[in-house]
Amino acid sequence: MATMTTNPVEVATMKVAQIASAGGDFQIVERTAPNPGAGQVRIQVQACGICHTDVLTKEGLWPGLRYPRVPGHEVVGLIDEVGPGISIWTEGQRVGVGWHGGHDGTCVSCRRGDFRHCRNAEIPGITYDGGYQEYMLAPVEALVAIPETLDAIDAAPLLCAGVTTFDSLRRSGALPGDLVAVQGIGGLGHLGIQFANKFGYRVAAISRGSENGALAKKLGAHVYIDSKATDPAQELQKLGGAQIILATAPNAKSMSAMVEGLAPNGRLIVAGAAFDAIEVTPLQLISGSRSLKGWVSGTPIDSEDTLRFCELTGVRPMVETYPLERAGEAYARMISGDAQYRVVLTMGE
Numbered sequence: 285m286a287t288m289t290t291n292p293v294e295v296a297t298m299k300v301a302q303i304a305s306a307g308g309d310f311q312i313v314e315r316t317a318p319n320p321g322a323g324q325v326r327i328q329v330q331a332c333g334i335c336h337t338d339v340l341t342k343e344g345l346w347p348g349l350r351y352p353r354v355p356g357h358e359v360v361g362l363i364d365e366v367g368p369g370i371s372i373w374t375e376g377q378r379v380g381v382g383w384h385g386g387h388d389g390t391c392v393s394c395r396r397g398d399f400r401h402c403r404n405a406e407i408p409g410i411t412y413d414g415g416y417q418e419y420m421l422a423p424v425e426a427l428v429a430i431p432e433t434l435d436a437i438d439a440a441p442l443l444c445a446g447v448t449t450f451d452s453l454r455r456s457g458a459l460p461g462d463l464v465a466v467q468g469i470g471g472l473g474h475l476g477i478q479f480a481n482k483f484g485y486r487v488a489a490i491s492r493g494s495e496n497g498a499l500a501k502k503l504g505a506h507v508y509i510d511s512k513a514t515d516p517a518q519e520l521q522k523l524g525g526a527q528i529i530l531a532t533a534p535n536a537k538s539m540s541a542m543v544e545g546l547a548p549n550g551r552l553i554v555a556g557a558a559f560d561a562i563e564v565t566p567l568q569l570i571s572g573s574r575s576l577k578g579w580v581s582g583t584p585i586d587s588e589d590t591l592r593f594c595e596l597t598g599v600r601p602m603v604e605t606y607p608l609e610r611a612g613e614a615y616a617r618m619i620s621g622d623a624q625y626r627v628v629l630t631m632g633e
């Protein structure tokens with residue numbers, strides 16, 4: 285696409301970064317731009333964050349995944365065509381799509397108003413093509429309005445990494461002044477530390493190596509715990525025990541090592557998606573009435589709350605950007621764990 289145009293009729297082909305089969309490399313291909321059906325919009329994508337969970341699409345780890353598939357569930361762009369039957373969204377409006385890519389409105393969870401846990405939930409990049417492309421289709425129930433003051437590149441990571449950490453912490457029950465630990469300083473953790481600080485918690489950041497300490501403090505941590513040099517659970521106990529530990533690094537072993545750092549009634553919130561088992565003994569949970577809890581992203585309105593909070597408080601992701609054409613390189617950078625801290629794809633000009 286050499287030039288972008290406001291006239292959708294001229295959108296004929298588009299560039300796409302797709303995975304052709306499980307475990308395959310990224311391919312940059314041209315496709316015909318799709319037209320929105322009833323209840324859908326077409327988005328001219330401006331930016332798409334790369335999430336660790338994109339590994340599900342890349343490696344074929346989601347049951348029933350069909351290929352070729354375009355990953356990406358941290359999408360920001362402009363609505364460039366509105367399908368039939370849509371009243372509240374308009375052409376030219378800036379929107380986003382996160383992990384919550386749609387719900388059926390009819391299953392038991394939806395009938396209880398719990399759209400997050402829809403039995404037939406859709407996920408961009410998994411059940412339909414996501415944001416690693418110049419144009420994508422999205423159902424209206426997945427759309428997030430983006431505040432004008434937020435840059436597309438800043439807003440994109442807030443639609444998964446942001447809403448996950450924001451929503452899990454704001455609903456965690458921790459009160460201002462409580463000790464809240466954020467384990468891992470990556471795509472999720474570097475946002476979690478900022479939110480925890482703005483929520484008024486006493487924030488302990490936990491990561492491997494002393495070199496992350498200065499940054500953790502800059503992001504708003506009051507205490508930095510080097511899990512390579514010390515036992516993080518013991519360090520948390522020295523501080524009185526953590527009311528909440530938000531585990532963001534996709535590493536079950538390091539999560540297991542945190543449990544002993546919880547205060548009475550403390551809770552470990554699991555946000556980093558790993559495949560191996562967290563080890564915890566019944567006695568560890570019984571003594572102190574501790575608990576473990578998973579957390580899945582959030583609904584579009586939770587994302588809008590996240591974006592507005594960021595607008596209000598100045599919380600922003602730190603990003604490395606790559607053009608869409610270099611999606612493979614960008615993904616490898618994310619997988620390396622060395623990115624500082626979220627990798628974001630940008631589309632054409």
Ligand SMILES: [Zn+2]
Nearest residue numbers: 335337444445
């Ligand atoms: Zn994600």
Ligand SMILES: [Zn+2]
Nearest residue numbers: 388391394402
């Ligand atoms: Zn449902």
